[in-house]
Amino acid sequence: MDVFKRLLKLAKPHSGRFFLAMLCMLVVGASTSTLAFLVKPALDGIFLKKDAQMLLWIPLAVIFIYLAKGLCSYGQMVLMNYIGLRVVADLRSRLYRQIQKQSLSFFTRHPTGVLMSRITNDAGTLQGAVSDAVTTMFKDSFTLIGLIFVIFYRDWQLAVIAMFIFPLIIYPIAKFGKKMRSVATRTQITMGALTTLLHETISGTRIVKAFGMEEYENKRFSEENERFFKLNIKAVSINAAASPFMEFLGGIGIAAIVLYGGFQVIKGGATPGTFFSFLTALIMLYEPVKRLTNMNNTIQQGIAGAQRVFAIIDMEPEIGNREGAIDLPRISRGIDIENVTFAYEETPVLKDINLSIRAGEVVAFVGMSGGGKTTLVNLIPRFYDVTQGRITIDGHDIRDVTVESLRGQIAMVTQQTILFNDTVRNNIAYGDIERSEEEIVRAAQAAHAHDFITQLPQGYDTVIGEAGTKLSGGERQRISIARAILKDAPLLILDEATSSLDTEAEIEVQKALDNLMAGRTTLIIAHRLSTIRNADRIIVLVNGRIVEEGTHEQLLAKRGEYFKLYSMQFTEEEGSPPS
Numbered sequence: 329m330d331v332f333k334r335l336l337k338l339a340k341p342h343s344g345r346f347f348l349a350m351l352c353m354l355v356v357g358a359s360t361s362t363l364a365f366l367v368k369p370a371l372d373g374i375f376l377k378k379d380a381q382m383l384l385w386i387p388l389a390v391i392f393i394y395l396a397k398g399l400c401s402y403g404q405m406v407l408m409n410y411i412g413l414r415v416v417a418d419l420r421s422r423l424y425r426q427i428q429k430q431s432l433s434f435f436t437r438h439p440t441g442v443l444m445s446r447i448t449n450d451a452g453t454l455q456g457a458v459s460d461a462v463t464t465m466f467k468d469s470f471t472l473i474g475l476i477f478v479i480f481y482r483d484w485q486l487a488v489i490a491m492f493i494f495p496l497i498i499y500p501i502a503k504f505g506k507k508m509r510s511v512a513t514r515t516q517i518t519m520g521a522l523t524t525l526l527h528e529t530i531s532g533t534r535i536v537k538a539f540g541m542e543e544y545e546n547k548r549f550s551e552e553n554e555r556f557f558k559l560n561i562k563a564v565s566i567n568a569a570a571s572p573f574m575e576f577l578g579g580i581g582i583a584a585i586v587l588y589g590g591f592q593v594i595k596g597g598a599t600p601g602t603f604f605s606f607l608t609a610l611i612m613l614y615e616p617v618k619r620l621t622n623m624n625n626t627i628q629q630g631i632a633g634a635q636r637v638f639a640i641i642d643m644e645p646e647i648g649n650r651e652g653a654i655d656l657p658r659i660s661r662g663i664d665i666e667n668v669t670f671a672y673e674e675t676p677v678l679k680d681i682n683l684s685i686r687a688g689e690v691v692a693f694v695g696m697s698g699g700g701k702t703t704l705v706n707l708i709p710r711f712y713d714v715t716q717g718r719i720t721i722d723g724h725d726i727r728d729v730t731v732e733s734l735r736g737q738i739a740m741v742t743q744q745t746i747l748f749n750d751t752v753r754n755n756i757a758y759g760d761i762e763r764s765e766e767e768i769v770r771a772a773q774a775a776h777a778h779d780f781i782t783q784l785p786q787g788y789d790t791v792i793g794e795a796g797t798k799l800s801g802g803e804r805q806r807i808s809i810a811r812a813i814l815k816d817a818p819l820l821i822l823d824e825a826t827s828s829l830d831t832e833a834e835i836e837v838q839k840a841l842d843n844l845m846a847g848r849t850t851l852i853i854a855h856r857l858s859t860i861r862n863a864d865r866i867i868v869l870v871n872g873r874i875v876e877e878g879t880h881e882q883l884l885a886k887r888g889e890y891f892k893l894y895s896m897q898f899t900e901e902e903g904s905p906p907s
Contacts, residue, residue: 331634335454338418339462342411349411352404353467359397361474364608366390368482408463412455420451423637429645432711433672441524446636449519453512453633464623468616475613507566512632515559522552563629647710649730656729659737659818659849661722662686663708668717670703677703678872681717685849687818692852692860694893695869704869705821705851709738739812741844742823743855745804747796752781753788755796756810763814775810775840777803802837809840820848824855857894866890 339346370386427434427443435443479487529545663685670678678700685691693701707714710726719726726734747755756771757763768788772778780803784790796804812820822841838859854860861880868876868883868890875889883890 331631331638334638335415335630335634338415339411342414345407345411349404349407349463350466352400352407353463354470355400356397356404356467357470357472357474359393359400360471360612361478362393363390364475364478364612365481367608404463404467409455412462416451416455419454419637419641420447423447423451423641426641426643426645429648430643431646431713432706433646434643436672439520439524441522441526442520443640445516445520445523446640449523450516450633450636453516454630454637464619464626468619468623471616472613472620475616479613511559511563511566512629513635515556515563516633516636518552518556518559522549522556525549525552647713647731650727653728653730654724655733656721656724656726656737659721660687662689662849663819664720664723665704665707666718666720668704668707668714668719670707670712670715676715676872678707681872681874683867683874683877685851687849688847690845690850690852690862690864692854692863692866693869694854694857694860694866694890696893699869700872701853701867701869702823705823705853708819708851709735709740709821737817738819738821739815739817739844740821740823741805741808741812741841745796745801745808747792747799747804747807749791749794751786751789751791752784752807755792755807756788756814758811759815767814768810771810771814772807774813774843775806776837776843777806777810777840780806805837806840809837809844813844818848820845820850821853822850823853824859857890857897868893 366386366389369382424447427447476487525545525548529549665681665683665685668678668681669676681704693705695701703712706712707719708726710731713727721729721734748758753765753768754761756768765788769778772781772788781788781790790798792798792807796807799807822845852860852863854866860866863880865877866880866883867874868888870889876883876886878886884894
């Protein structure tokens with residue numbers, strides 16, 4: 329119920345529309361009960377007493393009632409669906425913003441497909457809970473109140489017999505609802521797994537085809553799809569069982585009423601008009617009660633989705649601004665890493681790291697895969713927070729400055745180029761799309777990208793496709809470098825930006841990188857050691873610890889870990905070890 333209260337709270341800004349919708353629902357409910365009320369004067373006045381005036385005004389009254397009911401039904405449906413769709417849209421935006429606030433470790437724990445399912449599928453189930461269920465609850469409650477008034481007004485003794493059936497309905501409704509919530513939760517979890525599988529196999533289609541795993545992936549998808557199908561069938565079965573059960577209970581009630589009411593008419597204790605007016609109201613009661621029963625199932629599905637959505641919304645980001653955080657001034661002195669230890673959950677990755685980096689220095693981090701070089705560099709923009717120790721920039725602990733001002737001074741170029749399905753212009757200006765055409769072109773020229781951009785069909789306005797698929801690897805990387813140049817950040821992080829390129833493309837990208845690195849503090853995560861010979865300092869990490877540091881020549885002369893790494897790569901690339 330707490331979840332439902334939160335949904336109602338989200339609808340609070342739309343209270344004006346909700347009030348109008350309530351008025352419409354009240355008219356719809358009153359119209360339905362009025363039609364049942366008119367059965368007595370119609371039967372007794374027209375068919376028994378043959379009253380001509382009744383024959384005139386009752387049809388007119390029926391026309392007016394149906395007109396009012398139709399207009400108000402339209403009004404409440406439009407108003408309530410507006411509220412439902414608006415609440416769901418706002419909730420999706422909140423959910424997306426909350427996901428964007430999370431640290432990288434959050435995305436490690438939550439697969440992309442599951443998060444996509446939360447935003448699309450789970451949030452979508454809430455519309456039924458907000459619009460359809462709320463509409464049914466109020467409109468049909470008004471209708472029930474009006475019809476119950478009619479049956480008690482016509483014959484209170486018959487009404488008491490009819491009302492005896494209703495308490496019997498409460499228990500099965502609760503049971504149906506509990507089952508529906510359980511099934512809905514499992515359905516949404518399975519939908520998340522299905523979305524994850526789709527995302528992985530579609531984005532990784534080259535690997536799937538290269539390794540001939542189409543049938544394997546088809547089987548995996550079919551299994552998840554079959555699980556999703558069975559859960560949906562189970563939900564349909566629960567919904568389908570609710571209506572016949574309600575009809576059976578309703579049939580018992582009507583049979584009892586016909587038996588007792590018919591006996592009263594035969595005895596002369598009631599007129600046919602009174603009895604049929606009562607019976608009409610009672611039969612009319614079935615539909616709103618049925619909808620209220622189904623509404624419970626809709627609410628349970630919505631609550632199951634809402635719980636999963638609110639679980640993310642209520643999650644406090646691991647990385648955020650401390651109270652009193654200040655804006656970081658532009659870096660002028662350097663970075664100090666002091667006694668830093670870091671662990672993913674409980675697994676230590678970095679141990680007691682101490683390192684000072686001067687402003688303007690080019691520092692490369694090398695080591696075997698899993699040594700901790702990428703993790704160490706990722707601590708500086710606070711993609712993760714240190715477990716122990718601290719990192720300072722110009723003497724400021726990076727946890728005491730705002731995340732926005734810290735990351736605003738850092739530009740990144742990664743091995744895996746991240747571009748968006750947008751224009752070349754917007755990809756270069758990503759981070760500040762208000763930058764002028766002249767600035768964008770200058771950045772592209774510095775990145776050696778201007779010439780090939782002008783050859784594209786629409787130049788800077790060319791849409792480059794998902795992940796820049798319409799461009800070559802070298803072209804994608806140069807646009808990524810142009811983006812970093814345009815940002816003009818004093819601190820640059822390079823994650824081996826040329827390792828996946830061919831020789832010709834690497835030469836062009838390296839020229840662009842030279843322009844980008846000029847005058848900046850540069851941290852290089854190095855995989856190919858031949859690219860960092862000119863670094864001011866090289867830091868060697870082994871099992872999360874710094875074991876060596878120095879220039880390329882100094883480290884080769886030590887004949888330690890760096891010498892081993894370099895010898896291994898040199899042998900693979902050149903055919904003989906260095907002297």
